[in-house]
Amino acid sequence: MTDDITSRDQGRKASRRGSGRPTIADVAKLAGVAAITVSRALRYPSQVSAELRAEIDTAVAQLGYAPDPNARALASARADVIGVLVPSLTNIVFADTLRGIYDGLGDGPLQIQMGNTHYSPREEERLIRMFLSQRPSALIVSGIDQTEATRQLLESADCPIVQIMEYGDDPVDMLVGFSHFDGGKVATSHLIEAGYRRIGFIGARMDPRSQRRLAGYRSALEAAQLFDPKLVTTTLTPSRVSLGGQLLADALAKVADLDAVFCNNDDLAMGVLFECQRAGIAVPHRMAICGFNDLDMMRVAYPSLTSVRTPRYEIGRHSVQMVLDRLAGRPIASPIVDLGFELQVRESTML
Amino acid sequence: MTDDITSRDQGRKASRRGSGRPTIADVAKLAGVAAITVSRALRYPSQVSAELRAEIDTAVAQLGYAPDPNARALASARADVIGVLVPSLTNIVFADTLRGIYDGLGDGPLQIQMGNTHYSPREEERLIRMFLSQRPSALIVSGIDQTEATRQLLESADCPIVQIMEYGDDPVDMLVGFSHFDGGKVATSHLIEAGYRRIGFIGARMDPRSQRRLAGYRSALEAAQLFDPKLVTTTLTPSRVSLGGQLLADALAKVADLDAVFCNNDDLAMGVLFECQRAGIAVPHRMAICGFNDLDMMRVAYPSLTSVRTPRYEIGRHSVQMVLDRLAGRPIASPIVDLGFELQVRESTML
DNA sequence: GGCTCGTATGATAGCGCTATCATAACGGAA
DNA sequence: TTCCGTTATGATAGCGCTATCATACGAGCC
Structure with missing residues (x-):
């Protein structure tokens, strides 16, 4: 043995x-x-x-x-591999998107080579360089905030490139996503309309997409003349459910009359809910909670939690479809696709 | 443009x-x-x-x-790629393990090629065949329930193979994991000792590892002469938080005096907690809840939830280390590694 | 019947790298 | 000095596949 x-x-x-x-x-x-x-x-x-x-x-x-795929790749100067770069593996958002990508590929010959950038533009650049060296059939990268050098690498790559998760008007090649700014704005506007006045923002990690949600939040509050810098509580720490409670406590320490929080994601929202339960803060009467992404648990939480449903899986599916179309020489309807989002209003914001 | x-x-x-x-x-x-x-x-x-x-x-x-990695692979008959097969991407358990694998690889030359078997042994076989055709440096596969054909493929592969997530005494090559049977048994024994008597099992997906946890649960109950087939409520549906509440309702319909549930995983446990809150069932007084995996949210839930902490990330790290050691010709301390688990007792089971 | 054209098949020559063997240079032991 | 072993470098020949060009052959046309 x-x-x-x-x-x-x-x-x-x-x-x-x-x-x-x-x-x-x-x-x-x-x-x-x-x-x-x-x-x-x-x-x-x-x-x-x-x-x-x-x-x-x-x-x-x-x-x-x-x-032998290696011999094939060498002889044809093209590997049957799609490089996929995500900033995180533990973030369920990217897991859903990856699932969409795998499902979109089905049984085809294309394989995924995945890289984890850890939200670091430099690491992203390193990985793209590495991926490109094997002449992948396509590259799928997260976000639109690449470094200048990375962008040039991508511009001069001779394979289809899809930027995912965000919406923007100047992609390297193709783009599938939605507007995080609008997502933050719509969620915040909903809280304003529901009658809340001291609406806080709670955010972890604060990557570029989080920043844009924050910008959307701020834009909505400023339009209603309700913005106050003290309302914003963020940390660079990666998001965890347990962080939600801590950040809520921090927020309440700064703003005692806080009556609502828009959380950067659902994990934080869930943490906020638990902290409210523990502290005896009535939701939604003394505190409204709104999350982002609309994970399954938001619907069944007690009280159920309002959130912004994002098309994570669909982004994966769609991006692969664009790649496959391009590789097959089929026309692409539009190189820029906005898959939108949808506010799911639930008990946690019904004053 | x-x-x-x-x-x-x-x-x-x-x-x-x-x-x-x-x-x-x-x-x-x-x-x-x-x-x-x-x-x-x-x-x-x-x-x-x-x-x-x-x-x-x-x-x-x-x-x-x-x-060019392709040319290199062709000339040296060995690709700098490690194939990793997981049954699911949405299951946070495997996301954590993957993170461990990526972290273990660091900046080295080895790349990951991931495959999603969707819990299907046939799909697993297809993927292994495909991966093997590119002469990977190593293969990491989930579980020990491969088909006979798959096992033979692996036995005759000329690269290191690590089976992960489970414990067993007859690996193809190397193995890192823990005993799901023991995990289920320890959790259930704890509930018995805490004084609960009508202890249900709630499980989704019911893959081989879930089955072993169930077997451990049953073993503990039988030893205490508390087992009753009606106590077991399972479904083949993939696990979701929202499923927890449904399954609890099903369980209560069968066993009105149910006073505790051991959930196959934390998502279900969370769903059970929400359902109890909604239905006004006091936790832990009228109902105890125990989960499995000990995700971050278990600690902060209200009441906090007992769970079995599993070494998901460590399994990833360790499996990669074994692969790297083997590739470097370093000796492996033991080809079979039990990383254990740890019961985290919290409010939800403190009668 | 001679011609072009399209289709099916084959011969050849690499793709970019490394395994293997050969060679050169040098120092030390006999 | 001669011989051997060691170390550093090079020449050669592929790895298994496909791009490219060449060839064969029958159909259709004037």
Whole structure:
């Protein structure tokens, strides 16, 4: 047992030749055709006659042949890989989007190579450089706040590029997302209309998208002449449910008559709710709570929590569809797609 | 602008030659050495004299050279890629583990290729076949319930393999995880000791790991002669917070005097808590709640929720470390690692 | 019947890198 | 001095596949 395991080393063959697995040449020989014909039969079946195709399929099955993607990538100067860059893996938002991307790809030949930028533009640049070096079929990157150098890298890349999660009018190539500014503005306007007057903003991480939601919040409050810098409570710490309660306490310490909070995301909103329960602050009567993203739990919380539903999964699906269309040479309806959002009004903001 | 975009096609060069990017030969020429020396300087710097190394580094920097991973993989019969298979992307459990894997890899040359099996052994088999065809440096797979065919594929693969998330004594190669059976048993024993007598099990998805937790639950109850099949309420539906409340209602309909629930995961536990709040069921006096995984929110919920803390992130870190050790030829302390779990007792089970 | 044209297949030559073997240079032991 | 072993570098030959050009062949046309 242990011997068995230790013998499993890096696996470099002693001899150079023959990886052990069948190659396209083996298939060709067995089928009695040239290697290039096998290649064509596998990639463009319509270019090969039915008889040869049958022979080749038989040979492939018999040998259990599977093409080597590395050799293919080298010869065709194009890897069947889509690079995907997300700023975080623990953030459910990106997990949903990733799921959409995987679902959109289905059983196709394209594989995902994922990179985690940790919300760092420099790390993003490093990863893009690395991804580009293998000539991916496409790149999907999060947000529109790339560094100047990154943007140039992307501009000169010879593959489709999709920027996701945000809305903007100047994408590198294509873009799918929604306006975080508008999301923040609509949520805040709703709180104003519901009759709340001392509406706080609670935010963690404060990445560019959070900043835009904050800007939307501020814009709505300023329009109603209700803005006050003291109402804003943020931290650079990554968001967690447990942070919501702390930030609410901080906010209340600054603004005793706070009567509503717009939370940068649902985790914080949930934390705020628990803190209110613990402190005996009645929701929504003494405190309204609004989240962002509309995770499943918002609907079932007690009281149920208002939130802004965002099209996370759809963004993933749509971005892949654009990539596939482009790769297949199909026309793209529009390179810039706004998938919008939807305010879900629930008990937590019904005064 | 639009022209700019539509001109960005698949990017196949009209001419075959020259991808445009510098190759190792360009660097070699500029540095006045042979290509193989450049290769060595980059991969095994100690094998090249300091002078040549300096020349080569300069040339690399000047040309902005980056090795082509595809060519490298083809020539060395080994791709700098680790295949990672997870059953779900939305499940925070795997997101945490993935984060551990990425963190463990750091800035190294190894890249992750991820596959989502959707809890399907057949899909897992397909993906493993696909991954293996590119000769990955290693494979990390979730669980120990592979099909027979998959297991054989893995046994004969010539790269390190780590099975993660579970504990077992017969891994394909290496294994890092913990015992879900024991987790379920410890949680249930705690409820018994706390004085609860009609302890239900609430489970969604019911994948193999959920099944083992259920088995642990049953084992504890049977030992105390408290087991009753009616106490178990499960569904194959994927887990969601909103499902917790539904399942609790189902459970109460079957067992009116239910006084505790062990939930298969924290999402369900949270849903159960909300349902109790809504229905006016006092926690923990009329109903105890215990979750599994111990997500951050369990600690701050009101009342705080008991849960079994699982080493998700650590499993990711550890599995990568084993892979790196093996690839570097370092000895592995033990191919089977039990990272354990820890019951976190909180208000929701303190009668 | 000779010609062009389109379709099906094949031969050749790499893609960019590294495994392998060969060679050169040098120091120390006999 | 001669021989051997060691270290640093290079030449060569692929890895497995596909782009490109070449060829064969039949259909259709004047």
